[in-house]
Amino acid sequence: MTDHLVGLGAVSVLAVMEQVYFSLQVVYARRKYSVTPPSTTGPPEFERLHRAQVNCTEYFPIFITLLWTSGLFFHQGVSALCGLLYLYSRYRYFNGYSQSSRQRLAPLYFGATVLWALIGFSSLGVLGSFSRLYAGVDLVDLASSC
Amino acid sequence: MTDHLVGLGAVSVLAVMEQVYFSLQVVYARRKYSVTPPSTTGPPEFERLHRAQVNCTEYFPIFITLLWTSGLFFHQGVSALCGLLYLYSRYRYFNGYSQSSRQRLAPLYFGATVLWALIGFSSLGVLGSFSRLYAGVDLVDLASSC
Amino acid sequence: MTDHLVGLGAVSVLAVMEQVYFSLQVVYARRKYSVTPPSTTGPPEFERLHRAQVNCTEYFPIFITLLWTSGLFFHQGVSALCGLLYLYSRYRYFNGYSQSSRQRLAPLYFGATVLWALIGFSSLGVLGSFSRLYAGVDLVDLASSC
Numbered sequence: 136m137t138d139h140l141v142g143l144g145a146v147s148v149l150a151v152m153e154q155v156y157f158s159l160q161v162v163y164a165r166r167k168y169s170v171t172p173p174s175t176t177g178p179p180e181f182e183r184l185h186r187a188q189v190n191c192t193e194y195f196p197i198f199i200t201l202l203w204t205s206g207l208f209f210h211q212g213v214s215a216l217c218g219l220l221y222l223y224s225r226y227r228y229f230n231g232y233s234q235s236s237r238q239r240l241a242p243l244y245f246g247a248t249v250l251w252a253l254i255g256f257s258s259l260g261v262l263g264s265f266s267r268l269y270a271g272v273d274l275v276d277l278a279s280s281c
Numbered sequence: 282m283t284d285h286l287v288g289l290g291a292v293s294v295l296a297v298m299e300q301v302y303f304s305l306q307v308v309y310a311r312r313k314y315s316v317t318p319p320s321t322t323g324p325p326e327f328e329r330l331h332r333a334q335v336n337c338t339e340y341f342p343i344f345i346t347l348l349w350t351s352g353l354f355f356h357q358g359v360s361a362l363c364g365l366l367y368l369y370s371r372y373r374y375f376n377g378y379s380q381s382s383r384q385r386l387a388p389l390y391f392g393a394t395v396l397w398a399l400i401g402f403s404s405l406g407v408l409g410s411f412s413r414l415y416a417g418v419d420l421v422d423l424a425s426s427c
Numbered sequence: 428m429t430d431h432l433v434g435l436g437a438v439s440v441l442a443v444m445e446q447v448y449f450s451l452q453v454v455y456a457r458r459k460y461s462v463t464p465p466s467t468t469g470p471p472e473f474e475r476l477h478r479a480q481v482n483c484t485e486y487f488p489i490f491i492t493l494l495w496t497s498g499l500f501f502h503q504g505v506s507a508l509c510g511l512l513y514l515y516s517r518y519r520y521f522n523g524y525s526q527s528s529r530q531r532l533a534p535l536y537f538g539a540t541v542l543w544a545l546i547g548f549s550s551l552g553v554l555g556s557f558s559r560l561y562a563g564v565d566l567v568d569l570a571s572s573c
């Protein structure tokens with residue numbers, strides 16, 4: 136029944152695994168640098184790694200929401216592909232940031248571009264649904280008949 | 282196929298755009314007040330703006346979950362409308378908080394009221410589904426035949 | 428129309444209520460220990476309670492994503508049950524952490540085990556959908572005919 140959504144499901148599960156991986160890195164760093172909870176401050180190496188995890192965590196629900204709106208209202212394959220690119224950018228962001236603040240920037244810009252693409256696709260998809268429902272116009276048909 | 286959920290999709294995309302707007306404000310404030318990552322401390326103006334973004338981010342997944350449970354199990358239009366009110370309250374919370382801690386309070390209470398309404402609608406919707414499935418009773422029919 | 432997903436809806440609403448409960452505890456603790464926003468530092472009692480809420484908030488979208496992927500692609504009842512166990516572990520984590528950092532550990536490990544189970548179920552479900560869609564093989568049939 137939900138087999139047709141498996142692309143979105145697969146990318147969602149991968150995204151979760153990535154977040155779990157980031158969390159585990161913070162757990163290991165807490166041990167390595169002796170930063171006992173509830174403290175979140177310590178040597179710069181720890182603070183960068185911790186902020187990297189927090190920043191990825193902040194964007195995680197935004198990403199999941201866009202993945203599914205874009206996948207449900209626009210196109211599943213395109214969204215899943217963007218999803219994989221985004222997860223890859225976050226992996227490079229996390230590793231870059233843990234090395235130096237500067238090295239987080241390139242993957243950040245790349246990831247932001249992918250998010251903007253997903254925002255664009257979601258908006259197009261939602262506009263398409265609205266026009267089909269309320270104006271009786273199918274924008275996809277219209278575009279392909281031009 | 283998902284056209285009938287377009288109200289929830291539209292509000293979700295708007296919610297994402299709002300979060301992206303809040304994030305960009307933090308990026309600009311980091312430049313303006315020279316707060317270099319991974320630091321999150323600085324002049325009070327920066328700290329308020331940063332906390333405003335963090336607080337909105339904390340509630341974002343809660344809001345999306347309620348929007349969809351309320352929309353799927355109770356009523357899409359009502360949920361989407363509550364969603365718009367909530368997004369408006371968060372916009373005022375963010376701007377208020379960035380001016381002074383006090384000014385975050387009024388929009389916070391308003392937003393909390395909307396969240397409680399969505400919790401109520403979701404619960405009603407879920408109870409209605411349970412009663413239809415397991416007791417064979419349609420609470421909506423029952424209510425309208427009173 | 429969505430009645431068959433009511434188990435996932437119910438656990439999602441419960442999860443939201445739990446997060447709201449955690450947030451309210453932080454609000455009360457802010458008053459009790461006079462920690463005025465935007466500050467998040469204060470006596471250790473406050474900092475532990477605050478970090479407990481932040482940590483639960485970090486995992487909330489991960490949990491919701493797993494609950495639904497596992498419920499949609501694997502089995503709703505099993506996922507909802509894991510969801511209840513997870514919410515219980517988070518309740519104990521929050522209370523333990525607010526007492527002492529040490530007391531957060533046992534419920535943390537228990538909650539992590541439940542999350543791993545949900546990751547496993549989601550992955551199985553996604554693999555099953557892929558195999559049905561692209562290889563024409565139904566892994567569930569295959570397993571039960573062994």
Ligand SMILES: N[C@@H](CCC(=O)N[C@@H](CS)C(=O)NCC(=O)O)C(=O)O
Binds near residue numbers: 159161162165175188
């Ligand atoms: N943000 C978390 C990520 C990793 C995590 O979940 N750690 C567990 C085990 S050390 C925890 O209970 N952290 C305490 C906390 O987040 O305050 C952290 O800073 O520790």
Ligand SMILES: N[C@@H](CCC(=O)N[C@@H](CS)C(=O)NCC(=O)O)C(=O)O
Binds near residue numbers: 186187193239304334
């Ligand atoms: N919470 C973020 C919101 C804005 C954001 O995503 N900023 C980017 C570009 S400055 C970042 O990499 N922030 C580093 C961080 O979050 O530690 C922040 O504090 O910066």
Ligand SMILES: N[C@@H](CCC(=O)N[C@@H](CS)C(=O)NCC(=O)O)C(=O)O
Binds near residue numbers: 335477
């Ligand atoms: N993480 C929040 C949880 C509770 C909450 O949402 N508090 C409201 C009312 S005191 C707020 O505006 N907090 C300000 C903030 O998060 O910076 C906190 O630290 O306060």
